[in-house]
Amino acid sequence: MTIADDADLAARLVRDAGELAHRMRSAGLEAQTKTSISDVVTAADHAAERLVVDTLATERPDDGVLGEEGASRDGTSGRTWVIDPVDGTYNFVAGLDWWCSAIALTDGDDLVLGAIHHPATGRTFVGGPDLPSRVDGEALGRIVDRPLAESCVTTYLHPPYFSGEVGAAFGRMAARAATLRMLGSGSMDAMAVAEGRLHVVCQHSVPPWDELPGAAIIRGAGGVTRHVEAAGVDWYVAGAPTAVDEVCAALTTP
Structure with missing residues (x-):
């Protein structure tokens, strides 16, 4: 096999x-x-x-x-x-x-x-x-590297988290991106990143079935995946390497 x-x-x-x-x-x-x-x-x-x-x-x-x-x-x-x-x-x-x-x-x-x-x-x-x-x-073509300021971030944040430390970390990340999309399917979002239509996935507290299928395909297309602790939760970030690094820095740096 x-x-x-x-x-x-x-x-x-x-x-x-x-x-x-x-x-x-x-x-x-x-x-x-x-x-x-x-x-x-x-x-x-x-x-x-x-x-x-x-x-x-x-x-x-x-x-x-x-x-x-x-x-x-x-x-x-x-x-x-x-x-x-x-x-x-x-x-x-x-x-x-x-x-x-x-x-x-x-x-x-x-x-x-x-x-x-x-x-x-x-x-x-x-x-x-x-x-x-x-x-x-x-x-698939290889994911093209780019900075966060030139990237579309696909994400999701439940409304109860808009305030507080999680909301503040999210806001720091979002403020540095070119634009955001909340489309409602983590695996489909990852496919848009793998194809280069979107550029970074960012979400916290992601279960394995929402993370791993898309993470594998993003990595197979030349992207990277990372986890970072910020505001008391675990954030999953994947996509273009430079943008991923900058998302992680924004989440962790008040």
């Missing part, structure tokens, strides 16, 4: 999960609130995650799984598949197109690869630190 075999499997898993969720949305769904009005889940999330978990149980039975919607299995291989069946569920429920299905593969502490399928366009991204990133089999 090679990394190419794993990449092919990952691409198939996210395509199947994304297409299932898209069909279920077209048939009509009701959403349930998890932690807030913007944090929702549907039957499509659960069905897509189950599809991925069942396929992995057959094709990678020794690997572990960790899913956003509760799937969890310890493996014996040291490898774990991290699953986000529908990333951007609020957008998904609202009928917006900025959502996807995503998966990452880790081996111990090492990030091996990520795959992301965008049902609205039918495109599938795959890449990793040692796997040059591709979309539908075509190589």
Whole structure:
């Protein structure tokens, strides 16, 4: 089994999960609130995650799984598949197109690869630190380095955090960027960075299923990823190297 075999499997898993969720949305769904009005889940999330978990149980039975919607299995291989069946569920429920299905593969502490399928366009991204990133089999261009002042930052900050130390750190970062976008799907935001349409991802308290698929593909396209502690929370920053460094400096320097 090679990394190419794993990449092919990952691409198939996210395509199947994304297409299932898209069909279920077209048939009509009701959403349930998890932690807030913007944090929702549907039957499509659960069905897509189950599809991925069942396929992995057959094709990678020794690997572990960790899913956003509760799937969890310890493996014996040291490898774990991290699953986000529908990333951007609020957008998904609202009928917006900025959502996807995503998966990452880790081996111990090492990030091996990520795959992301965008049902609205039918495109599938795959890449990793040692796997040059591709979309539908075509190589992505390398991320072009640039300073934060010339960068569009894609981010999200929940309204309760607008004030206080977290809001102040966010404000320092935002003030140094060329512009901001809050689009509602961390993995799709990462794909916009990997393609050079946006330039930096920045968000705090990011769970692994929201971080790792996009992080792998950004790294496979020549970008960098970092974590930094600021205002009592952990910030995840990824994209063009110089801009990433300047975001981290802005977050940590009052």
